[in-house]
Amino acid sequence: MDMWRYDLQDNLRGVEKLFVKITQVNKIVLVGHVNPDGDCIGSITGLGGYLKDCCGKNVTLVVPNEVPQFLKFLSHDMNLYSYNIHKEEVHSALESADMVICMDLNSLKRMDDLGAAIQGCGAYKALIDHHPNPDDTFELVYSYPQSSSTCELAYWIIKELIQIGGEYIQMPYNVALSLYTGMMTDTNNFANSVLPSTFRMASELLAYGIDKDKLQGMVFGGYSESRMRLMGDMLLNKMTIYNNLGASVMVITKEDKAKYNFAKGDSEGFVNLPLNIKDIHISALFTEDDDYIRVSLRSKDDFPVNKLSNQYFNGGGHQRAAGGKLAMAIGDVEEYFVKCLTEFKQL
Ligand SMILES: [Mn+2]
Structure with missing residues (x-):
């Protein structure tokens, strides 16, 4: 057997169940996580597009809040609703849904208010995801933390669905x-x-026929001048290195946001940058929002930032990439982080 297939074999063994369920239902709502990223939008539009165009299902796509401008092209002609803007449309889609498929998240907590709406709806609930430890809300779970992305998992699942269906269908472009x-x-x-x-x-x-260079330009290259200036300011003036902890901290305040005309997504990727410094294996980025402080954590050398986040930052995620939320004064956040990390490393 091919090695690549062996990797996935255990996970794909159960796809028959999903196939059977899909044949039994008509209205399917695909749901992603708060602050949707490329993997979230890619997976709900990808599987959603397959279910709509190849299986003839009635498909609605929902995320908790705004879709970044540079990812909107992926929805094509499908309904893609942000719950914070389209509450009524989402409630009506959920009320009549036969099946809800949550993607790229392991817990309803990753959906803000939308989580309660999903929990309360009577539809059959499935999960397709690559974050560890999915919660037990779902009746059918495809969780494969080793997978590069939910989109990769969705790709192999769709191929398996096509195979089980027995007739050769080309995946739409x-x-x-x-x-x-x-x-x-x-x-x-x-x-x-x-x-x-x-x-x-x-x-x-x-x-x-995907034009990968054009796609890369659209997805990674569409940034504003003010984002570059903010990044420069962060690295030059705002990044603190704690050599004793092997850690870096950056804080984006509301003041910084105003100064650089901050738009959603402008700090995308900042948290990864300090990990390029020798011996820095933990990076934290704190961003002041209206109601709370957004926490982003990254690591290398397998330091478990998901556990750190779970314990101190009201969040979780992957071992090397996690998020969270804090309610405190932005001026206190760095000291709090240093205290928590010091304690965590001593445990
Ligand atoms: Mn993902």
Whole structure:
């Protein structure tokens, strides 16, 4: 057996169940996480597009809040609702839904208010995701933390669904484009968590005629001048290095946001930068929002930032990439982080 397939075999063994369920239902709502990223939008538009165009299902796509401008092209002609803007449309879609498929999240907590709406609806609930420890809300779970991205998992699941269906269907171009985009962003352009199966998927998808250079430009290159200035200011003036902890901290205040005309997504990727410094293996970025402080944590050398976040920052995620939330004065956050990390490292 091919190695790449062996990787995935256990996880794909159960796809028959999903196949049977899909044949039994008509209205399907696909849901992603708060502050949707490329993998989130790629996976709901990719699987959603397949279910709509190849299986004839009535498909609605929902995320808790705004979709970044540079990812909107992936929804094509599908309904993609932000719950904070389209509450009524989302409630009506959920009320009549036969099935809800949550993607790229392991817990309803990753959906803010939308989580309660999902919990309360009577539809059959499935999960397709690559974050560890999914919660037990779901009746059907495809959780594969080793996978590069939810989009990669969705790709192999769709291929399996096609195979079980027994007739050869070509994946539509739009589906291929969505899945490629999410895999490309979640691996940071093939830098992180890439398996042999990931390259296999990429190579198969490129055969659909995806212009990968143009796509990279659209997804990674569409930034504003003010984002670059903010990044420069952060690295030059705001990054604190704690050599004794092997850690870096950056804080973006409301003042910084105003100064640099901050738009959603402008700080994307900042948290990864300090990890390029020798011996820095933990990076924290704190961003002051209206109601709370947003926490982003990254690590290398397998330091478990998801556990750190779970214990001190009201969040979780992957071992090397996690998020969280804090309610405190922005001026106190750095001291709090240093205290928590020191304690955590001593445990
Ligand atoms: Mn993901």
